[in-house]
Amino acid sequence: MIRIAVAGAGPYVEAAYAQAAGVAYMPLPAPESESPSDLLGRLNGASAPEVLVLDSREDPELCLSLAARFSAEHPDTVLLMIADDAETLGLRAMRAGVKDLVPADADDHQVEQALGSAVQLAEKLTARHAAAHDQEPTGRVITVVSPKGGAGKTTIATNLAVACAVAVPHSTVIVDLDLQFGDVATALNLTPEHFLPDVLQSAASGDTIALKTRLTLHETGLYVVPAPESPAAGDSITSGQISQLLQLLSREFDYVVVDTSPGISDHTLGALDQTTDPLLLTTLSVPGVSGLRKVVDTLSVLQMFTGNYHVVVNFADTSHGVTRKDVNETLGVAVETSIPVSKAAPASLNVGVPLMQAGTRDPLVKALAPLASSLLPDGVDLDRRGRLRERRRTSR
Ligand SMILES: Nc1ncnc2c1ncn2[C@@H]1O[C@H](COP(=O)(O)OP(=O)(O)OP(=O)(O)O)[C@@H](O)[C@H]1O
Ligand SMILES: [Mg+2]
Numbered sequence: 001m002i003r004i005a006v007a008g009a010g011p012y013v014e015a016a017y018a019q020a021a022g023v024a025y026m027p028l029p030a031p032e033s034e035s036p037s038d039l040l041g042r043l044n045g046a047s048a049p050e051v052l053v054l055d056s057r058e059d060p061e062l063c064l065s066l067a068a069r070f071s072a073e074h075p076d077t078v079l080l081m082i083a084d085d086a087e088t089l090g091l092r093a094m095r096a097g098v099k100d101l102v103p104a105d106a107d108d109h110q111v112e113q114a115l116g117s118a119v120q121l122a123e124k125l126t127a128r129h130a131a132a133h134d135q136e137p138t139g140r141v142i143t144v145v146s147p148k149g150g151a152g153k154t155t156i157a158t159n160l161a162v163a164c165a166v167a168v169p170h171s172t173v174i175v176d177l178d179l180q181f182g183d184v185a186t187a188l189n190l191t192p193e194h195f196l197p198d199v200l201q202s203a204a205s206g207d208t209i210a211l212k213t214r215l216t217l218h219e220t221g222l223y224v225v226p227a228p229e230s231p232a233a234g235d236s237i238t239s240g241q242i243s244q245l246l247q248l249l250s251r252e253f254d255y256v257v258v259d260t261s262p263g264i265s266d267h268t269l270g271a272l273d274q275t276t277d278p279l280l281l282t283t284l285s286v287p288g289v290s291g292l293r294k295v296v297d298t299l300s301v302l303q304m305f306t307g308n309y310h311v312v313v314n315f316a317d318t319s320h321g322v323t324r325k326d327v328n329e330t331l332g333v334a335v336e337t338s339i340p341v342s343k344a345a346p347a348s349l350n351v352g353v354p355l356m357q358a359g360t361r362d363p364l365v366k367a368l369a370p371l372a373s374s375l376l377p378d379g380v381d382l383d384r385r386g387r388l389r390e391r392r393r394t395s396r
Contacts, residue, residue: 002126003051013104014027020111067081067098068096073241082104138254142160142256148291154178154349157257160257161255167376175259176196177267180227203244203245225245238270277375284324285322292327315340317341338367339363
């Protein structure tokens with residue numbers, strides 16, 4: 001059923017909308033902030049309605065800002081606005097994503113008509129959404145998470161992404177979600193023209209062709225979504241936008257590798273929402289391992305994943321007293337991959353050539369190759385230097 005929420009309508013107007021909407025009517029108080037989640041918080045956990053009517057008479061500016069954010073974050077909700085002066089607000093309201101303005105003095109018939117067209121449009125959007133859902137993403141989304149900084153997230157994300165891109169051409173995109181200090185582009189020696197905010201803009205319009213033109217191509221065939229150019233530019237990015245982007249990318253690519261900032265920010269949670277393969281990373285240190293335990297606990301409270309993590313230990317040097325067995329016991333999940341210290345890793349990050357790309361003998365490559373191979377299609381795997389090795393399909 002198409003649900004119609006009406007925010008902040010006075011008693012007279014409210015009655016007309018309640019009657020026209022019938023049982024699908026959901027009254028909401030007047031918005032107090034520009035934040036869609038504040039308004040939706042009043043719906044007791046229900047998802048965004050298919051049609052939202054904002055009564056702008058009290059505070060038109062606030063409603064315009066709210067509408068702009070609402071349409072960016074919930075592009076499937078049809079927005080209507082009740083206005084005293086529809087002509088003055090008209091253009092700005094349309095730019096904010098409002099589909100129709102209804103005069104405050106509209107009679108019952110006009111209200112019925114406005115809601116009727118909004119419901120028709122909402123039904124089309126819902127059907128389109130369901131159709132898109134049917135050809136659901138086939139790609140794997142691999143998100144590298146670590147509670148502590150400097151554990152090697154960027155090193156591992158870029159090396160894994162390059163490995164997948166080389167093994168299966170045109171298959172892989174890496175997204176830098178370290179919104180403030182992301183350095184994936186540097187780690188790949190790229191000078192991008194487009195950054196995450198540009199790519200999100202294309203994703204919001206659902207235009208995958210425009211989106212692809214805003215990806216940066218690395219010499220290995222890996223596509224890259226670099227972090228915003230300036231740390232402040234990430235402030236306005238929402239976790240919903242991240243989720244939507246990854247969903248779109250996973251329809252276009254076999255592998256979407258996501259690098260994150262330390263800890264689990266809202267943005268990382270947005271990514272985890274679309275993640276098929278969470279890669280939990282720690283060093284062999286007490287703070288690192290106990291931090292990762294908290295991450296596992298948080299994900300379990302949020303009912304995200306049930307132990308199907310890839311646990312990776314980096315800088316796997318047991319001389320400081322913490323062992324792989326300690327990690328297994330603390331997390332309750334077995335360590336899948338241990339990456340030893342690699343003398344070449346810091347220099348490779350500095351020159352911007354991942355070790356997987358260099359094809360040299362290196363302990364990091366040797367340890368990561370089986371993990372990369374486990375993600376690759378049957379019959380394709382990497383040797384200990386990260387080079388492609390065609391494996392014979394085993395037939396019985
Ligand atoms: N196995 C390793 N052996 C040696 N050096 C490593 C290894 N893994 C990562 N490094 C080095 O450790 C430093 C931190 O790595 P990286 O930038 O990948 O960590 P990060 O988790 O992304 O950090 P941040 O939290 O700041 O984003 C880099 O200089 C990198 O080259
Ligand atoms: Mg990093």
